[in-house]
Amino acid sequence: MTSPFTYPVSRHSRKHGPEGYAAYESYRPWLRDEFAFRCVFCLTRETWGPFQAQFAIDHFVPVRAHPSIPANYDNLLYPCITCNSSKSDRSTPDPLMTLHEESVWIERDGFLHSKTTEAALTIELLDLNHPRKAEFRSLWMAVVSLSRKMDPDLYRRILGFPDDLPNLKRLSPPNGNHRPAGVDLSYHTQRQRGELPAIY
Numbered sequence: 001m002t003s004p005f006t007y008p009v010s011r012h013s014r015k016h017g018p019e020g021y022a023a024y025e026s027y028r029p030w031l032r033d034e035f036a037f038r039c040v041f042c043l044t045r046e047t048w049g050p051f052q053a054q055f056a057i058d059h060f061v062p063v064r065a066h067p068s069i070p071a072n073y074d075n076l077l078y079p080c081i082t083c084n085s086s087k088s089d090r091s092t093p094d095p096l097m098t099l100h101e102e103s104v105w106i107e108r109d110g111f112l113h114s115k116t117t118e119a120a121l122t123i124e125l126l127d128l129n130h131p132r133k134a135e136f137r138s139l140w141m142a143v144v145s146l147s148r149k150m151d152p153d154l155y156r157r158i159l160g161f162p163d164d165l166p167n168l169k170r171l172s173p174p175n176g177n178h179r180p181a182g183v184d185l186s187y188h189t190q191r192q193r194g195e196l197p198a199i200y
């Protein structure tokens with residue numbers, strides 16, 4: 001069964017490398033695809049809320065500490081606004097390195113557990129085990145489990161991709177894309193090829 005709160009199997013290697021946008025908001029379509037339309041910290045999905053504005057763009061290394069790198073794609077993350085607010089300007093372990101299946105897992109009660117110091121620190125700093133967040137995850141896991149047994153169409157709607165997959169082939173970053181092969185791996189391209197999974 002696909003669990004909506006299972007972290008990626010391994011550390012995240014960036015597949016996209018757009019460069020040169022003046023406004024970091026222009027990186028949003030790339031980040032949406034890069035992080036599979038989910039919060040990089042808590043795995044909440046875009047499709048579970050009514051507005052894309054529920055997701056922010058975060059500078060992993062805070063701009064205040066390093067004003068010269070505000071729009072460096074590799075420094076940008078895609079968190080939900082709750083996690084973005086918890087992180088704020090604080091330094092945290094890199095979630096791309098620390099939050100993966102080997103280091104973090106979830107129990108049926110919705111609480112996250114960790115194997116490494118860095119993952120535990122990330123959970124603590126982002127307040128990912130706040131009781132309301134654990135209840136949210138527990139609730140969604142129950143809904144996913146029930147829909148899988150009782151309503152396959154609902155199951156696909158809960159775990160499917162959003163309809164508005166960004167067509168990255170149409171975008172032209174001002175200074176190019178230093179990881180051009182990633183566009184062929186994008187979800188929009190997968191859908192065009194008929195290879196997009198029904199759920200993830």
Ligand SMILES: [Zn+2]
Nearest residue numbers: 039042080083
């Ligand atoms: Zn989040």
